[in-house]
Amino acid sequence: MNEKRSRPESVDARRRHIVETAVICFIEQGFHQTGIRDIAKRAGVSLGNIYNHFSGKEELIAEIAALEAEELSELQEALAHAKNPLKALETFTERYLVICSDPAYTALSYEILAESARNPEIGQGFLENRENLLKALERQILGARNGQTEMPEISESDCAEFLLDLIEGTASRLAFMEKKPGRKEKKALKAALRKLL
Amino acid sequence: MNEKRSRPESVDARRRHIVETAVICFIEQGFHQTGIRDIAKRAGVSLGNIYNHFSGKEELIAEIAALEAEELSELQEALAHAKNPLKALETFTERYLVICSDPAYTALSYEILAESARNPEIGQGFLENRENLLKALERQILGARNGQTEMPEISESDCAEFLLDLIEGTASRLAFMEKKPGRKEKKALKAALRKLL
DNA sequence: ATATGAAACGAACGATCGTTCGTTCAATTT
DNA sequence: AAATTGAACGAACGATCGTTCGTTTCATAT
Numbered sequence: 001m002n003e004k005r006s007r008p009e010s011v012d013a014r015r016r017h018i019v020e021t022a023v024i025c026f027i028e029q030g031f032h033q034t035g036i037r038d039i040a041k042r043a044g045v046s047l048g049n050i051y052n053h054f055s056g057k058e059e060l061i062a063e064i065a066a067l068e069a070e071e072l073s074e075l076q077e078a079l080a081h082a083k084n085p086l087k088a089l090e091t092f093t094e095r096y097l098v099i100c101s102d103p104a105y106t107a108l109s110y111e112i113l114a115e116s117a118r119n120p121e122i123g124q125g126f127l128e129n130r131e132n133l134l135k136a137l138e139r140q141i142l143g144a145r146n147g148q149t150e151m152p153e154i155s156e157s158d159c160a161e162f163l164l165d166l167i168e169g170t171a172s173r174l175a176f177m178e179k180k181p182g183r184k185e186k187k188a189l190k191a192a193l194r195k196l197l
Numbered sequence: 198m199n200e201k202r203s204r205p206e207s208v209d210a211r212r213r214h215i216v217e218t219a220v221i222c223f224i225e226q227g228f229h230q231t232g233i234r235d236i237a238k239r240a241g242v243s244l245g246n247i248y249n250h251f252s253g254k255e256e257l258i259a260e261i262a263a264l265e266a267e268e269l270s271e272l273q274e275a276l277a278h279a280k281n282p283l284k285a286l287e288t289f290t291e292r293y294l295v296i297c298s299d300p301a302y303t304a305l306s307y308e309i310l311a312e313s314a315r316n317p318e319i320g321q322g323f324l325e326n327r328e329n330l331l332k333a334l335e336r337q338i339l340g341a342r343n344g345q346t347e348m349p350e351i352s353e354s355d356c357a358e359f360l361l362d363l364i365e366g367t368a369s370r371l372a373f374m375e376k377k378p379g380r381k382e383k384k385a386l387k388a389a390l391r392k393l394l
Numbered sequence: 395a396t397a398t399g400a401a402a403c404g405a406a407c408g409a410t411c412g413t414t415c416g417t418t419c420a421a422t423t424t
Numbered sequence: 425a426a427a428t429t430g431a432a433c434g435a436a437c438g439a440t441c442g443t444t445c446g447t448t449t450c451a452t453a454t
Contacts, residue, residue, distance in 0.1 A: 232442080234441085244443095245443090248442095
């Protein structure tokens with residue numbers, strides 16, 4: 001069966017398959033070094049058919065950016081509705097570290113960020129989500145500092161940015177060495193978090 | 198004078214001029230989106246002449262990477278020979294922040310890092326210099342902790358990486374908003390440094 | 395003055411790029 | 425059974441890519 005022209009179970013499935021293949025290509029070769037032909041060949045799809053599903057190369061990276069944004073949005077939701085501030089910050093740290101240290105995530109983030117520097121509409125949702133994430137972090141940091149008497153040296157917003165910097169930096173190093181986050185990294189990050197509070 | 202074909206004062210000067218123009222182009226459009234013709238046109242140089250000075254596009258980015266590495270190397274030298282550890286760490290923080298928050302530096306670092314992920318020999322010197330920088334930081338952190346009695350929660354190497362993460366993260370945000378580092382950013386970073394020690 | 399070679403030039407090459415488009419064909423509707 | 429639909433196809437387009445190369449120009453050495 002399916003000798004020459006196989007039809008997918010659904011159009012959505014094929015669409016998804018193309019996007020997933022594009023992700024692999026973009027990770028391996030980068031956005032601008034990946035040709036539509038590369039994606040088509042690897043996906044087992046004709047060149048022209050890609051254009052039946054996507055308006056062009058831009059829409060592919062935009063779709064991927066949207067998927068990443070969605071993943072972050074879930075994390076932000078969980079953080080916003082947490083009760084215990086310190087606990088919430090710690091579990092966020094662990095979860096965000098795991099997500100970021102996926103080499104695919106790191107590589108794609110670089111590509112998307114680099115692209116959004118010159119093509120703002122692609123990075124917009126990405127940055128919007130990040131702002132929301134920061135807002136949620138600030139609220140929990142404020143909560144965690146509730147017991148403190150003295151004036152904090154680092155503002156809540158700086159503290160939130162710093163936390164993301166540390167997690168993302170750690171994740172980049174792990175991704176670069178192709179290692180998964182272990183107890184050691186999580187412990188160091190949580191120690192740093194407590195010190196920054 | 199110099200109606201049609203101007204000769205530079207020296208070959209080195211022209212070489213440098215081409216590299217500097219390439220830097221501008223790579224920052225504005227990215228490495229892979231910049232054509233040799235773009236560089237030639239902007240530098241006021243013929244297309245073919247670029248190849249009289251450089252073996253090709255790769256040599257251009259390699260030369261730029263080497264220049265960046267040199268800048269970091271100077272910083273590391275100063276850090277390694279400092280006497281007062283805490284003071285040394287603080288002035289390093291300020292200087293490194295200034296260097297990193299140059300939009301040119303940020304953009305190029307992304308380009309070089311992205312390129313080195315797929316072309317190891319380009320990023321090698323870059324990473325080597327970073328290792329040396331980390332080693333120098335660790336030594337000064339150890340020195341700064343000399344008076345402490347209790348066991349530190351964060352190892353010297355983690356602390357060094359974290360410091361770089363914070364500076365680079367702050368610098369990226371500044372570069373993105375096209376702002377220069379002010380007293381506020383330096384103060385926040387130095388506060389974070391003290392807390393991490 | 396003449397010869398030499400480095401520096402500058404730009405047309406041209408083959409390859410590849412993103413995209414278009416006319417066609418084929420399998421599934422669905424009539 | 426016939427007509428309709430739209431997914432799949434791949435040749436072809438114009439543009440641009442990195443690079444090559446034969447030629448011109450000009451400072452310097454002879």
